[in-house]
Amino acid sequence: MTEGRRERADATRNRRAILRATEELLASQPPEQVSMERIAAAAGVGKGTVFHRFGSRMGLMLALMQERALDLGEAVRTGPPPLGPGAPARMRVLAFLDAVVDMVARNKSLLAALGHAVTTTPHAHDDQPRGAHPVYQEWHTHLSALIAEQRPDLDADLVAHLLLSALQSDPVLRLLERGDGRRLADTLRELATGLLDRQP
Template sequence: MAERADAARNRRAILRAAEELLEAHGFEHVSLDKVAAAAGVGKGTVFRRFGSRTGLLTALLEERAARIADGIEGAAAPLGAAAPPGERLTAFLAALADLAAHNVALLAAHERACAEDKHADPTYRRWHEHVTRLLTEARPGLDADFTAHTLLGMFDAELVRHVVADGGAARLGASVRSVAEAVLNGEAATPEPGSPPD
């Protein structure tokens, strides 16, 4: 069902207000009350739409990552199905590096909101499943599940903040690409879960 025009307008206003509060004042100042006031809507509107601060931050991150999601679901290279898995993986991680470098405050807030179990967060799970699938195709025999968690660990907000502060988005992107290529070109396969050591 298509979103009503007023609902879509409220959604945009709420997400914009949340982002502005986050950038100006930090995670502690992003409450449903403050977001509602800044967006010019009732708190109930925010609650019904997003449920909680965690839901609100998740929606904001998903909006920022929408272009990446569209690329994954399409066919066009380098993100889409037409490209080889290794190329898709490198392109995906590069896109995440760009997203992370320009949205550090959002990443940090999202991590805090999901601190109890970030691996269960819907956005993280989608990213992990995608990376795991590509690694399985590109590097048979690798522990793709563990390696996917390891690669996504490069986007820890404090690590991103540190790297970007000392080299900018270009350094983060180049470093992420270097690690991805090392994983894809590695000769030794990581044992699959449950495999006995050699």
Template sequence: MERRERADAVRNRQAILRAAEELLRLHPPEQVSVERVAVAAGVGKTTVFHRFGSRTSLMRELMQERAHEMELAVTAGPPPLGPGADPAERLVAFFAAVAELAARNGNLLAAHEHAMLTRRSAAEQPREANPTYLFWHRHVSGLIAQVRPDVDAEQIAHMLLGVLHMEPIASELRAGEHKRLAASYADMIRGLLKG
């Protein structure tokens, strides 16, 4: 019985994530509610809340699924995104990959931002506590610190990552525009790391 419940829980989780992803593809983020996700997944609203806790957590988990592949590329993939390349070139490759990921998933990012802004509980973790954000921040600040130990690498990493959430940039990413952002990141990073 326990094994069957676990299998059901895994199936429900996948069905909920797939339903949320499909709804985000078809509708503006503010129209993708927990209720709509539950109906599309064929589960009860309480099942969604039991598994994810909130709409914010559901969007965060979906984002983490999408970011997982990139994390593998950063930690074990080939250079320049993976280990073995110059830190500046790794940063340029990383932000190009982030910009592309954001452009492919614009509605998901917008849904997550909307969920963060409308969250009902102050106990829900802020963006900066998100495991994906923490990984990205450690990676970026670590690479900056390798080349420029004289600057506040942690603060600069927050600033570089925060650009993704600025409305003019987010709007371009939702429209699928990522090459311009990637080129601007490359200019900023190369200028910063020249010292």
């Protein structure tokens, strides 16, 4: 193996180890206790390696969130309907909202860590706003396109933001911590169907 390939292999291995260590720490500890130092120690790498690879604590949390969202994105693009292509727009909106709620419910600690990183990283909200992250952009683009297809008279861009923003609020995260994901999914479906089914 050449030196360049060895370096790339090392970088890939380190990235996986850091993300796995972050995930394991978040599963067992409050997000505010999961520091970059503890992540580096758990991953078996230097603290500088973590910062070099991810830039900041928020960058690391966002990268982990993006990893978690990959499967959902793949299902949306190539999976079976109604989440994937081939179903009417209305059905796909509801299936997508259900899938996002399920993902958020299974990753509450990561979302809490994201929120903590946003509030503790200097100027994080200026340099990398949550709404500008590729995961959010992808979700918003997909949802707004489906809403526009079903109801071209609506402000689909804003409606998609409003529906997704519900998943980022503290009251909703507390509701999910109590195991009320089904309640959230049902309510989002009611809101969405109320908009999608109303005649212009």
